[in-house]
Amino acid sequence: MVAGVVALGVLTACTTRAEITRPRGTIVVQTPHVRPTAVSPPSSPPPRPSPVRLAGCHPRTDTIAVRDPSAATTARVTRAWRRIDAWLDAHAPRSARSLRNPAPDASIARLQTRLGRPLPPDLVTSLRVHDGADATTAAAFTFPPFHVPMSARDVGREWRMMCGVVEDLGTQNPGDWKPAFTPFAQAGDGGELYADHTGQVGEYFAEDGTHTDGYPASYAAFLETTATLLETGRPGPSGFRAHPHDGVLDWKP
Numbered sequence: 097m098v099a100g101v102v103a104l105g106v107l108t109a110c111t112t113r114a115e116i117t118r119p120r121g122t123i124v125v126q127t128p129h130v131r132p133t134a135v136s137p138p139s140s141p142p143p144r145p146s147p148v149r150l151a152g153c154h155p156r157t158d159t160i161a162v163r164d165p166s167a168a169t170t171a172r173v174t175r176a177w178r179r180i181d182a183w184l185d186a187h188a189p190r191s192a193r194s195l196r197n198p199a200p201d202a203s204i205a206r207l208q209t210r211l212g213r214p215l216p217p218d219l220v221t222s223l224r225v226h227d228g229a230d231a232t233t234a235a236a237f238t239f240p241p242f243h244v245p246m247s248a249r250d251v252g253r254e255w256r257m258m259c260g261v262v263e264d265l266g267t268q269n270p271g272d273w274k275p276a277f278t279p280f281a282q283a284g285d286g287g288e289l290y291a292d293h294t295g296q297v298g299e300y301f302a303e304d305g306t307h308t309d310g311y312p313a314s315y316a317a318f319l320e321t322t323a324t325l326l327e328t329g330r331p332g333p334s335g336f337r338a339h340p341h342d343g344v345l346d347w348k349p
Contacts, residue, residue: 148266152275153259155212162201162208165217169316173221176319183326190235190343196247199227203248210252211278216295218316219280223248231282234344239322241336241347243281243289254279254288272306280315291315310334 164170184192204223208214215223228247229237236244246254259275274292277300281289287301297318298308310333312318321332326345331337336347 146266147264148262150259150263150275152212153256153263155210157209159205160208160212160214162204162220163214163217165221169217170221172316173218173319174225176316176323177222177225179323180319180326183323184237184345187326187338187340188235188237188343188345191237191340191345194230194233194236195245196227196229198225199223199248203227207248207252211255213276215278216291216315218295218314218319219278219291222280222315222319237345238347239281239289239318240325240332240338241334243283243287245281246279250282251279254282258288273300277306289318 165173181192181195184195201224204215204220214220222245226245228245228250231244231246238244255275255278258273258277258279262273262275276293277290277298278292279288279290279300285301287299289297289299290306291297291314295314296308297311297313297315298306299311300306312321324330325332326338329337331349334347335349337349339346339348
């Protein structure tokens with residue numbers, strides 16, 4: 097039986113009952129009753145905002161069929177990927193092998209249906225060239241400096257996850273991420289690249305929110321910039337340049 101407890105500012109003591117909560121239940125012990133000195137009550141934590149429901153995160157389930165992008169968009173995106181593929185084949189073949197085969201239109205249609213809207217045409221064309229890259233391998237291809245392109249399936253999962261985070265945090269949205277964003281590449285630290293409703297490419301990171309500084313106004317232009325950085329070895333806006341080694345693409349300052 098516990099004979100007493102240590103406390104600050106003991107003035108008087110008498111035997112009383114006290115309940116102690118343990119992980120395995122509640123036990124009753126006899127403890128001295130102590131009258132502590134006056135202390136300031138702890139400040140209350142700020143109230144947690146109530147979850148919200150964003151209409152953009154809960155679209156109708158009508159199937160959205162894939163429409164063929166224009167010939168100009170198809171040619172532009174395909175040409176950019178051919179440049180990237182050619183550089184990888186010559187300098188980083190292991191990273192080249194991490195790029196997946198084209199996504200079937202059925203997968204793209206399921207993604208559009210989940211998002212409740214058509215994808216940007218240049219992203220549709222890109223998925224028809226490569227359905228993202230295998231992020232489980234250390235040799236995975238990355239957009240500068242460390243974002244792995246996602247498959248159509250993973251784009252839908254990332255979008256759904258981000259919608260859940262924003263809705264759960266209520267008015268305290270992480271950065272200014274919006275359901276109209278389409279994530280297309282993901283970093284290991286939780287950051288992502290996205291295209292907004294206008295096609296503008298941007299970057300999201302939880303601690304920093306979203307920004308578009310240094311990113312082009314379309315996904316097609318983003319691919320072209322990536323190809324140019326690979327071919328020239330120049331650093332991009334992030335200050336990183338392509339650094340192939342042992343058949344793997346890396347980006348270093």
